[in-house]
Amino acid sequence: MADWPLFEVFIRSKHGLNHKHVGSVHAADRRMAIENARELYTRRNEGVSIWVVPASEITASSPDEKEPLFDPSNDKVYRHASFYKLPKEVGHM
Amino acid sequence: MYAQLVETGSNKLKTLDEMSPEERQFQERINDEIKIEPKNWMPDAYRKTLIRQISQHAHSEIVGMLPEGNWLTRAPTLKRKLQLMAKIQDEAGHGLYLYSSMETLGADRDEEIDKLHDGRAKYSSIFNYPTLNWADMGTIGWLVDGAAIVNQVPLQRTSYGPYARAMIRVCKEESFHQRQGYQILLTMMQEGTDDQKAMVQDSINRFWWPALMMFGPSDENSPNSAQSMAWKIKRHSNDELRQRFLDQTVPQLELLGCTAPDPDLKYNQETGHYEFGEIDWQEFFDVVKGNGPCNRERIEARRSAIDNGAWVREAAVAHAAKRQHRAA
Numbered sequence A: 001m002a003d004w005p006l007f008e009v010f011i012r013s014k015h016g017l018n019h020k021h022v023g024s025v026h027a028a029d030r031r032m033a034i035e036n037a038r039e040l041y042t043r044r045n046e047g048v049s050i051w052v053v054p055a056s057e058i059t060a061s062s063p064d065e066k067e068p069l070f071d072p073s074n075d076k077v078y079r080h081a082s083f084y085k086l087p088k089e090v091g092h093m
Numbered sequence B: 001m002y003a004q005l006v007e008t009g010s011n012k013l014k015t016l017d018e019m020s021p022e023e024r025q026f027q028e029r030i031n032d033e034i035k036i037e038p039k040n041w042m043p044d045a046y047r048k049t050l051i052r053q054i055s056q057h058a059h060s061e062i063v064g065m066l067p068e069g070n071w072l073t074r075a076p077t078l079k080r081k082l083q084l085m086a087k088i089q090d091e092a093g094h095g096l097y098l099y100s101s102m103e104t105l106g107a108d109r110d111e112e113i114d115k116l117h118d119g120r121a122k123y124s125s126i127f128n129y130p131t132l133n134w135a136d137m138g139t140i141g142w143l144v145d146g147a148a149i150v151n152q153v154p155l156q157r158t159s160y161g162p163y164a165r166a167m168i169r170v171c172k173e174e175s176f177h178q179r180q181g182y183q184i185l186l187t188m189m190q191e192g193t194d195d196q197k198a199m200v201q202d203s204i205n206r207f208w209w210p211a212l213m214m215f216g217p218s219d220e221n222s223p224n225s226a227q228s229m230a231w232k233i234k235r236h237s238n239d240e241l242r243q244r245f246l247d248q249t250v251p252q253l254e255l256l257g258c259t260a261p262d263p264d265l266k267y268n269q270e271t272g273h274y275e276f277g278e279i280d281w282q283e284f285f286d287v288v289k290g291n292g293p294c295n296r297e298r299i300e301a302r303r304s305a306i307d308n309g310a311w312v313r314e315a316a317v318a319h320a321a322k323r324q325h326r327a328a
């Protein structure tokens, strides 16, 4: 399999959700990657659409960047609905 | 149990104080049930142990197709044949989910498969027993996949993210395996001739003990367990899982109207558990070391599948190159 590159596989389930990463397959090319992914990850109606992406084409954030990337959103509590306290009379909003 | 003997490289646990800062942070993350993901720092021993464990597990799924493949062409009806084929295809899938999660640790799939073929890597002892009659297809689904389920359900919470997620997919598919197996036996016992019923009992007699051995050595002979449990790549001890399996299986055995080849098997009113006789550990270690009834045949079958399939893989690459050339 050494000459068969690795592809990451994303599947969209029936209910209109986003494509979701499910795993990976080796294949000679993209088209075969779709066929292999179909065989491996959708044997029981798990999806209605498949994306495959060469694993080497994916750029990922690194765990060391966790703080600079994600900490700034922590102190912005005003971005959450629960931050805004309203009187009971307003009811559900 | 699909990974019965996994060397961790250490049989003494470090305390948090003895750990380097990185290692300590890693262990605390595990203690807090936060998953370890591929890009996170991890101790070398954790990575190596996991590669060993996941590859053993994957090899077991792949080699595990062989005993059942033996009966595909002789299934008694088309319906049974289709069911068995679907079950075997799932096992191929399990192997592939696992190899794919193993690759996230930086392991090379071909290299790990080479280790299987030259005897450096193990797979579950259970697949080194022959399948001699049709009832064996039922017994394997019921007992072997049943034992696999008991082992794999807790692994859905294992500390390594990609392994845990592969286990979730696997577990979703396993209950079909066990039910189709049990139904084969039930049909033979309820609608079969005397000869067919005898076949079921014979099959249970042969697979009973090997199924119990699937959980690996007894706890006092599992020096690597403490480290694996601390890393949460193993969540219950071998004996604990074996007992769980036995407790759920004996009532199913009775419902079939069959017996176990164990004169010491009995229910203990006080503990609420079944007690069983001594496992033949000599047999277990012989099979694990490569001297079971079918070890050589199994590895030979795997090797020739890879070798004889080489031209297909090469042709696929050539075809892909041609297609790309045409498109350019």
Ligand SMILES: [Fe+2]
Pocket: B061, B090, B091, B094, B148, B170
């Ligand atoms: Fe499986």
Ligand SMILES: [Fe+2]
Pocket: B061, B064, B091, B144, B145, B148
């Ligand atoms: Fe299995």
Ligand SMILES: [Fe+2]
Pocket: B091, B145, B148, B174, B177
């Ligand atoms: Fe299975």
